[in-house]
Amino acid sequence: MSTDIFVGLMSGTSLDGVSAAVARIGPPSPASASPGYTCELLGALTRPYGPAERDRIERAIGAGATAAEWCRLNFDMGAWLADAAAAVLAESRVPRRSVRAVASHGQTVWHEGARATWQIGEPAVIAERLALPVVSGFRVRDVAAGGQGAPLVPIADALLFASPTGRRALQNIGGIGNVTVVPPAPAGVDPFARLDAVRAFDTGPGMIVIDAVTRALRPELPFDVGGALAHSGRSISAVVDALLTDPYFAAPPPKSTGRELFSASYAAGLIARCRAARPDASAADIVATAVALTTASVSDAYRRFIPEPLTEILLSGGGTRNPALVAALSGALAPAPVRRFSDVYFDDTAKEPVAFALLGYLHLHGQPGNVPRATGARGPRVLGVLTPA
Secondary structure (H helix, E strand, C coil), X not given: CCCEEXXXXXXXXXXXXXXXXXXXXXXXXXXXXXXXXXXXXXXXXXXECCHHHHHHHHHHHCCCCCHXXXXXXXXXXXXXXXXXXXXXXXXXXXXXXXXXXXXXXXXXXXXXXXXXXXXXXXXXXXXXHHCCCEEECHHXXXXXXXXXXXXXXXXXXXXXXXXXXXXXXXXXXXXXXXEEEECCCCCCCCHHHHHHHCEEEEEEECCHXXXXXXXXXXXXXXXXXXXXXXXXXCCCHHHHHHHCCCHHHHCCCCXXXXXXXXXXXXXXXXXXXXXXXXXXXXXXXXXXHHHHHHHHHHHHHHHHHCXXXXXXXXXXXXXXXXXXXXXXXXXXXXXXXXXXXXXXCCCHHHHHHHHHHHHHHHHHCCCCCCXXXXXXXXXXCCCCEEXXX
């Protein structure tokens, strides 16, 4: 297996924009001190969505779009992904001729674990715009094999970000929260042999409910900037307790979720519950309650489904920019120390596109990209579909 440069692309449930990364991926080396595959981040950026673009995606996700709108959005999303790839290559000064392939997750518009999944962002458009091969459609094969099709990042957590000495949890707080627990990874051991000991699943809402509540109550804000509202509010514990009775939280892994459950109507229900429980609740109180829900759902998932002691927890995703949420999680997950992923590796905004770069690498080398214990698939599968340059 060779060392190759890939561009990883993805658009998450938070709908902030397209995240892009350029990474040099290499296979494990018996002579290396690395516990798994090698990864050198060469560049990363986010192409933000404008209000009209976000509205189109939200309309498609909310099932309010027509077939014509879905079709056009699929092609336009392909162009937005290609623009982000071109921009990150220019910024990192990596010539296109040096790139083995683009690995694009696109944007999920519907995900029904073990039943059906749909990501848009036409790969043919990306291939035409960049004159590069594109690997896409990573969830589909796992779902066809009886899996949830999610989470997909655990393969990168296991192959790239394992600790050589301790059991590490990698907790992503994007739109949806998800965790991967990886066992110690001593150098020289086949990283695929460790996958049976990896545990991963979606914990529930990450920033998706917090952001939706903030925008509903304070339309002038794109999100709770700096966690200021949550810091100044008093959460309503009775509302959090009631919301935690949703069957999703008690369901054992493998499991995955998304905007299909934690939708705009879910956020509106949280607001209504807060106002019923505390008629004088301020916007800050309600945002603080949304933060408390994410915190409680994560800590409850650890209590239920991660019985082993953890050496450390690494936080990544947009939630790490919310100091109120980070502080709450650090307290709720004690005594395990909580650190930011970027304090150990690289800027965590690049973590997920790097994971898809790895999935593209694995696809072209005929290696499985799923973690069956995490997704529930019948076995390891090579993920993705290749669109030639």
